[in-house]
Amino acid sequence: MDDLIIYASIGLRIVGVVYSILLLYRVEDARFGFLTAMLTLMTARQAATLQTGNPGIEELPGLIVSVFVVLTVFYLARYVEQEAEVQRTIRAKNDRLRTFRKAIEHAAHAIFLTDSDGTITYANPAVRTVTGYGRDEVIGENPSLWKSGEHDEAFYEEMWETILDGAVWDGQIVNERKDGTRTWVDMTIAPIVGDDGTVDQFVAVDTDITERRRRKEKISEQNRRLEVLNHTNEIVRDVNQALVQADTRSEIESTVTEEFANSGPYEFAWIGTRSVTSDSLRPRAHAGIDEATLATLQEGFNEDDEDPISTAVRTDTVQITPCASADGEWPTRLEASGCRAIAAIPLTYGETGYGALCVATDDDTAFESIASGVFSELGRTIGYAINAIESKETLMTDSVTELEFRIRDGGCFSTEMSAALECTLDLDWTTPTGNDSLIEYFTVQGADPEAVIDFADGYPALSDVQQISEDGESTLFRFDVTDSCVAKTLGEFGADLSEIHVEDGRARVTAHLSSGGDVRAVLEALQSTHGEIELLARREKERPKRTLQEIRATLDERLTDRQREALQTAYIGGFFEWPREQSGEEIASVMGITQSTFLQHLRVAERKVFEATLQPDEPESPETQ
CATH class of the missing domain: 1.10.10 (Arc Repressor Mutant, subunit A)
Known part of the structure; x- marks a missing residue:
């Protein structure tokens, strides 16, 4: 019995030593080294006892101790394994935390933490890129540091209500960088809920989307301008089609103004001319605006000598003027009518003007997408249509305006020839050639034909002269006129030239203009090319059929x-x-x-x-x- 106890004790201790050595090798834990040494000593002692031949029942406690030691090794092994697993878990979590922190530190988005009061407790380096402030400058501060003032208090109240309720707030916001520049930010704010269920921190992620926003706005602006341009081109096409079908000038003007007032970004339109008796603006047609408002605008334009309409008519160029960049009374009145910009388009045919088409819009950038050449071409097309209508009316109508005027100065070859050769000239006929020149037949009295030919050969505006016939003191000549002349100027207004008598360097002219024709424009055109013009008579006549x-x-x-x-x-x-x-x-x-x-x-x-x-x-x- 004693031997069995001894051998059992020795066997347990040997098993414990081997197991402890294996665990020591496996986990390299010093505690297993101590147990291994202790079990080895105990086994050696037990073996020595067996050799001396003095074993006895007193070895039973040693057996019990051996059992407890082996159990200690076993349970310690399990504890060590659990401890190792915990350490591995902790290391893995620490690795993930380090990776997460590294990702946050290297993120291109600005990420920061705040406490429940909004004080910043952490910020990554990208905060400088988005806000212009360094991380040390923002920690301990409130995000209101880069508040731009672009948003009202209701905007921020709604944001705080959302995140304090435990929900995520996501939106776009305009911030102000450290250098004062504005930047668009895509912001996401998420609450961090503590163990007690209350919000004790917030995490915010900011992304600078300024360039993206600018590109988007640029594309939107390009699309808007393209839409405006398409609308305008449609208007131009519709106007061109309507001009072909129009029978009167009034019909042309009404059609044009209605097309603009009913389309695109344009609010209203009118066609204006300057009065013959005064220098005031006189609307001929309008659409999209009531007469009272138009009268108010008319007063504003009349108070300004450099208004867009006068400038467009005087310079024959399209005038596009935003109210914000104009001075005077008319911009104020135009803005009061709900518009912010105006385009004044001269209506011309050759050297002849028929007033200006004025188009108003509530968008001060609406005209930026339209090349002035589009409006210029439209103005010339309308002018051509008006000229064609008035020319037809002059020939066909029974009611005409007869103008009788005198040209005092030079400006045309007939007056200068009369003064130089002391002769008289009477116009017999005019014929257009189709290449911007005009054939004029004059009967000349009181001058030698050779002198007339010599004068004509040296006159720049005459490309050719031919003697047609001679009858006593009168000689018929054919002159090829390449420059402006009275007949050509009147023809551009659709006027029918009735008579020209030139004597002593002065020309007395009689012409017929369709009723309602722009007499002022005719006289101004003549004066600009032929010097001083004296209107002798203006008569409204009924021409017999x-x-x-x-x-x-x-x-x-x-x-x-x-x-x-x-x-x-x-x-x-x-x-x-x-x-x-x-x-x-x-x-x-x-x-x-x-x-x-x-x-x-x-x-x-x-x-x-x-x-x-x-x-x-x-x-x-x-x-x-």
Whole structure:
């Protein structure tokens, strides 16, 4: 029995030593080294006892001790394993924390923590990039440090209510950097709830989106401008189509103003001219604005000599003026009507002006996307349409305005020739050539034909002169005028030139303008090119209905410029007289063409004249087109 106890004790101790050595090797814990040494000594002692032959029942406590020691090793091993697992978990969490902190430290977003009162307790380095402040400058401060004043108190109250209720606030905010510049920030604020369920901290993540916002705004602005441009182009197309169908100037003006007032970003539009008797602005047509408001604006424009309308008419250039950059009374009144910018578009045809189209908008940047050339082309198109209507009305209407005026100074070859050669000139006929020049036939009295030709050869505005015929003291000349002249200026306004008599360097002119025509514009155009103009009379006349006028209108539509010139030159040169005063070859020489070409033009012109008189209601045949 004693031997069994001894051997059992020794066996347990050996098992304990081996197990302890294995654990020591496995976990390298000093506690297992101590147990290993103690168990080794105890085993050696037990073995020594066995060798001396003195074992006994007294070895039973040693066996019990061996059992407890082995159990201690076993449970210590389990404890060490659990402890190692805890340490591994702690190390893993610490590693994650270090990684998380490193990520926060290197993040491009500004991240900071605050306490429940909003005081910043932590900030990563990116705070400097977003706010301009260093992390040491913001810790202990409140985020109101970069408050821009862009948002009202209600904005911040709503933000605090959200995060204090435990919800996440996300939105965009305008902050002010340390250097005073404004920056757009995408901000997310999340509450951190403590163990007791109350919010004790907040974490905020800020991202600078200024450049993104600018790009977005730039794209939005480009889209807005493109939309405005598309609307304007649609208006221009609609206006062009309407101009073709219009029968009167009033219809043209009403159509144009209505198209602008009913489309795009434009609030209202009107067409204005300057009064003949006074220098005040006189609206001719308007849309999108009541007469009382327009009258108020009219007073504001009349008080300013440099208003956009006057400048546009005077310089023949489009004037786009925001109210914010203009002085005077009219910007104040325009803003009071709800608009912030105006475009004044001159309506012109050649050198002739028909006032200005004024377009108002409540967006002071609406005109920036539209090239001034678009408005300029529109103004010329409208001017051309008005000129065509008035020219037609002058020929066809029974009611005309007769203007009689005197040109005192030079400015045209006829007055200067009269003064230089002490002769008189009477206009017989004018013919356009289609290349910006004009053929004028004058009967000259009191001057030697050679002197007239010498004067014309040295006059810059005359490219050619031909003596057509001579009858005693009177000589008929053909002048090719390349510069501005009275007939050309009046023609641009659709006026019908009735008479020009030039004597002593002064010209007395009689012309017919359609009723409602812009007399002031005619006189201003004449004065700008021909010096001092004296209006002798202005009469409203009822012209008797004459079939001849209808025939002339029909012929003007059918004859080409060359055909008309051939017909008129032949008529004035006596080609149709019997016997002929000039031959076809002589007439062709005057025109600067061959005889065969002259005869071809003349035959076609004669056919068209016969068709217009004998068959006025029949359509023009293809052969005569």
